[in-house]
Amino acid sequence: MSKTLGVGIIGCGNISKAYMRLSPLFKGIEVRGCADMLPEAATARAEEFGLKAMSVEELLASDEIDIVVNLTIPAAHFAISQQALEAGKHVYSEKPFVLSLEEGRRLKALADQKGLRVGSAPDTFLGGAHQLARHLIDTGAVGEITSGTCFVQSPGMEMWHPNPDFFFKPGGGPVLDLGPYYISNLVQLLGPVKRVGSMGRIVSQTRTITSQPRFGETITVETPTTIHSLLEFHSGATIAYVTSWDVWQHGHSNMELYGREGSLHVPDPNFFGGEVRMTRKKAFYNGTPAWDHPFARVNDGEQANYRTAGLADMAVAIGEGREQRCSLDFALHVVDVMTSILTSVETGRFIDMSTTCARPAALDPQAAAALLV
Numbered sequence: 001m002s003k004t005l006g007v008g009i010i011g012c013g014n015i016s017k018a019y020m021r022l023s024p025l026f027k028g029i030e031v032r033g034c035a036d037m038l039p040e041a042a043t044a045r046a047e048e049f050g051l052k053a054m055s056v057e058e059l060l061a062s063d064e065i066d067i068v069v070n071l072t073i074p075a076a077h078f079a080i081s082q083q084a085l086e087a088g089k090h091v092y093s094e095k096p097f098v099l100s101l102e103e104g105r106r107l108k109a110l111a112d113q114k115g116l117r118v119g120s121a122p123d124t125f126l127g128g129a130h131q132l133a134r135h136l137i138d139t140g141a142v143g144e145i146t147s148g149t150c151f152v153q154s155p156g157m158e159m160w161h162p163n164p165d166f167f168f169k170p171g172g173g174p175v176l177d178l179g180p181y182y183i184s185n186l187v188q189l190l191g192p193v194k195r196v197g198s199m200g201r202i203v204s205q206t207r208t209i210t211s212q213p214r215f216g217e218t219i220t221v222e223t224p225t226t227i228h229s230l231l232e233f234h235s236g237a238t239i240a241y242v243t244s245w246d247v248w249q250h251g252h253s254n255m256e257l258y259g260r261e262g263s264l265h266v267p268d269p270n271f272f273g274g275e276v277r278m279t280r281k282k283a284f285y286n287g288t289p290a291w292d293h294p295f296a297r298v299n300d301g302e303q304a305n306y307r308t309a310g311l312a313d314m315a316v317a318i319g320e321g322r323e324q325r326c327s328l329d330f331a332l333h334v335v336d337v338m339t340s341i342l343t344s345v346e347t348g349r350f351i352d353m354s355t356t357c358a359r360p361a362a363l364d365p366q367a368a369a370a371l372l373v
Helices: 016-025 039-049 056-061 074-086 101-114 128-138 173-190 309-320 328-347 365-371
Strands: 005-010 029-035 052-054 067-070 090-093 118-120 145-153 193-201 206-208 218-220 226-233 238-244 255-259 262-266 277-280 285-287
Touching (some): 005 309, 016 309, 039 052, 052 056, 074 101, 118 328, 173 255
Parallel strands (some): 005 029, 090 118
Antiparallel strands (some): 277 285
């Protein structure tokens, strides 16, 4: 039986609460401490969840911490993850785990040198809905996937986030912020991407914050906020992928995949659950397939929310000596796809991927149940 690994969280902002609240659902991990560049933020979270508040240096030096969960802003992900690896800790980072292939390759070299693991969110592709879509594809229910569409569009983050600046700076934007959910799911469903081509623009040079406590402040936009892309996969599938923070309303499905024998409607990969709908040509089937998956069950208000599943899978994988599903190579390929999309916007040409990866192992209902306490 794998031992329980101690987890230390660096970065005590909005997302940290979900990790601290949901991690007790899973085997193999125990959150023991937290740190933040603002000591008062770490103290507040520690008091809320019964943890030990530390400085970053104390957390990295602690013998109680085996895995560092990096929840800092994207621009700081590389530096904090590098420090954690140098301190002898495994790393699990929020998405995107780096902002360039060079950074990712440097972390990979360091992790390999020290015999440590690096994993990365998102883990929503392990959700019951997306694993059902994976099961239907793998069993040939809709035949070979030949094409599809993805749409992730909204007015932006400045209306609700208390500090939305980083969303509109280099390292932000809808591709790097939301792309990890969609592209990770596409790669786990269809395999690695071969090349991408994109068009995009900064629609508004400034954005006005309408959330509290900074209502009325202005942000200068420094990264494209609307990007239309075409992704060609090694499998032969082509996916139209549209991301925007300049759309007030639209009627497109989050993700549709078109096979030779039918079609799949896949719910928003920003979440673990949702309805998978399938139409099959030969069987005249049109409806919702039944599959009882633990990570599709509603457990958080009206949602299925199993954040930290990827972290728990990594902890168990370390003990079992296998590759974790949210692996460095998988995350690095997703970063390659996203940064290539942005390069294509800048250059006006298709970009070939310089990385590849294996599809993560499927997580069937039995494997998911084995991760839960």
